[in-house]
Amino acid sequence: MTGRSAYPVLLVGVLAVSFAAVFIRLAFEAVGARGLPESVLIAAGRLLVASLLVAPLAAPSRPWRRGRRSLGIAALAGVFLGLHFLLWIASLAYTSIAASTTLVTTNPVWIALVEAFFFKKNIAPATWLGIGLAVLGGAVIGLADAGGTAAGPAPLFGDLLALLGAWAVSLYFLLGREAQRALGTSGYVGVAYPAAALFLLPLPWLLGEGYLGHPAPFYLWVFLLAAVPQMLGHTSLNYAVRFLGPTIVTLFVLFEPVIASVAGYFFFGELPPAGVFAGALVLLIGVALAVRVSGGKA
Numbered sequence: 001m002t003g004r005s006a007y008p009v010l011l012v013g014v015l016a017v018s019f020a021a022v023f024i025r026l027a028f029e030a031v032g033a034r035g036l037p038e039s040v041l042i043a044a045g046r047l048l049v050a051s052l053l054v055a056p057l058a059a060p061s062r063p064w065r066r067g068r069r070s071l072g073i074a075a076l077a078g079v080f081l082g083l084h085f086l087l088w089i090a091s092l093a094y095t096s097i098a099a100s101t102t103l104v105t106t107n108p109v110w111i112a113l114v115e116a117f118f119f120k121k122n123i124a125p126a127t128w129l130g131i132g133l134a135v136l137g138g139a140v141i142g143l144a145d146a147g148g149t150a151a152g153p154a155p156l157f158g159d160l161l162a163l164l165g166a167w168a169v170s171l172y173f174l175l176g177r178e179a180q181r182a183l184g185t186s187g188y189v190g191v192a193y194p195a196a197a198l199f200l201l202p203l204p205w206l207l208g209e210g211y212l213g214h215p216a217p218f219y220l221w222v223f224l225l226a227a228v229p230q231m232l233g234h235t236s237l238n239y240a241v242r243f244l245g246p247t248i249v250t251l252f253v254l255f256e257p258v259i260a261s262v263a264g265y266f267f268f269g270e271l272p273p274a275g276v277f278a279g280a281l282v283l284l285i286g287v288a289l290a291v292r293v294s295g296g297k298a
Contacts, residue, residue, distance in 0.1 A: 007240075009240050010249060013233050013236030015259065016228050016232045018255070022263050024089050025267070030214070044200035047193060047226075050197075050231060055190065073178055077175035078191065078192035078194070078199065081192055085165075086203075087162070088161070090161050091161035097261055098260070098280060099141050099145060100159070101257040102283055104166045106166045109131050109134045109135075129286075134286030134287050137279045137284070138283055140282060143275065144276045237249055257284065261277075
């Protein structure tokens with residue numbers, strides 16, 4: 001495959017991940033509630049199904065033979081992946097799809113900051129500008145959502161959850177980068193996904209939500225959430241990275257909030273305040289600038 005022919009694969013990946021928010025909202029509707037217990041149940045279900053789907057792909061690489069250190073790093077990355085999904089899915093119970101998906105895609109900014117302060121990596125002035133724009137855009141989204149209820153019962157709280165979800169997935173990517181050096185991609189996800197699922201497994205019970213007894217559509221949407229955004233989407237993006245590089249792929253992924261917001265309008269009639277879209281535009285320009293200058297290593 002050439003770089004040019006990899007673009008359709010990349011497009012499929014971006015479209016697939018962009019419908020995650022729609023499937024989550026449909027799962028909420030199926031159980032008739034939007035809150036933390038339902039969010040944890042959806043997150044745990046997504047990762048349980050994804051673990052089963054990825055097992056046949058990961059088994060041939062035999063990750064359990066690659067050393068305890070790599071396995072430990074991959075497992076820890078999985079914990080942060082589980083935390084990411086818990087926080088991000090919960091954010092969709094409280095705020096708009098537009099605000100949530102925009103804020104959760106800021107992970108390249110936070111990875112750059114972690115590398116600067118903890119690994120003493122130099123950050124170019126243009127990257128600092130991008131980070132500043134991203135922070136400004138996030139603040140505009142928060143101000144636009146403050147006190148509003150147009151797209152959820154507590155938009156500002158949902159925005160905070162999405163931001164925390166971006167921080168969690170940033171640590172997932174940083175740890176995953178190290179673990180994949182020894183395990184490879186298939187071996188890595190074969191450890192990280194089950195670790196994330198095990199981390200979340202008991203939480204629904206602790207919150208009074210069982211895995212059984214829900215309407216059939218709920219299980220359909222959770223399965224599609226694991227099969228389409230998780231397996232098809234993320235697999236396509238990882239495949240495209242091999243031929244196009246991380247910068248191009250990361251920049252294309254910034255279209256996810258745009259597609260998700262359009263889908264949110266058509267599926268649910270969701271139209272957040274105009275300030276959310278203005279802030280999202282500033283934020284995405286900032287992230288794109290940071291990614292472009294840093295080479296997309298996030």
